[in-house]
Amino acid sequence: FVLYCPAALLHNEQLPTILELAIQSIAGCGGEQRSTRAALGFLSHFFGWQSLRLSQHAQSMFSASANSVNEQLAANGPRVVQECVASLAGGPQALWPALSDCVISIVTAVMNASPAENETPAHQWLRQAMMQAGGGSDSGSNGGGRMSEEVCQQILGLLTHLLKQEGLKGRNKAKVLLSDFARISRGEMGSDMLLNYIQQ
Incomplete structure (x- = not known):
């Protein structure tokens, strides 16, 4: 729908319910990877539409409905980030790429809409979610x-x-950084490995 029929999604009165079902799929699939990955892909594309190569028609539809999308992002972003970070810290490794994509799409969308790129609501959501994620005694917890x-x-x-x-x-x-966060939170990697990013 995001790529080929955005009007059916953006003008749907049940859009909040559709998003809620997608979020519940992430939270309640119990590690079932196919449906979880599909829900993550949908949320990544919907909230991160500006980063997609959309047709001119789809681009114009999303641009016209940008305020509505941003309202849904503000309403649902905290929960999506919370579920994704919790799954990175405790879910199957096979879902890390899809989980990371979803987090990045949301953070990027909020950064693009905010004049304060370094401290946006998405940064606050992510900080809170990461601090709630478990970590070993030698992993920076x-x-x-x-x-x-x-x-x-x-x-x-x-x-x-x-x-x-x-x-x-x-x-x-x-x-890759979010995958390293997952390893740190699980105690599989020390936080000193983050120095590699600073030295690059």
Whole structure:
């Protein structure tokens, strides 16, 4: 629908319900990968439409409905980010690319709409979600099963820097960064590995 029939989606009175079902699919699939990946792809495309190569017709439809999309983003963004980060920290590794894409699409969309690129609502959503994610005692957590604020802030700064890079390269590096966040939160990697991004 996002690519080929955006009017049927954007003008649908049940759009909030459709988005709610997609979010519930992420939260309630219990690791079932096909349906979870499909829901993540839909949300990534819907909220990240500006990053897609849409037809001229689809582009004009989304542009005309940008305020409505942004309203849905503000209403649903916190939950989507929360579910994605929780799944990165505790879900199957096979879903990491789709989860990362969804987070990046939302953060990028909010950054594009905000004059304060370094501290947007999406940064706040992501910071809160990461701090609630579990982490081992040697992974940069504060010892209470939460990611430390210092490590969260470091990841957010790196993510913002990478997403400001033009083209696919920055986005791909951001996906790797979120995968590294998942490893840190699981205790599979130390937070000192983030220095590799600073040295690049």
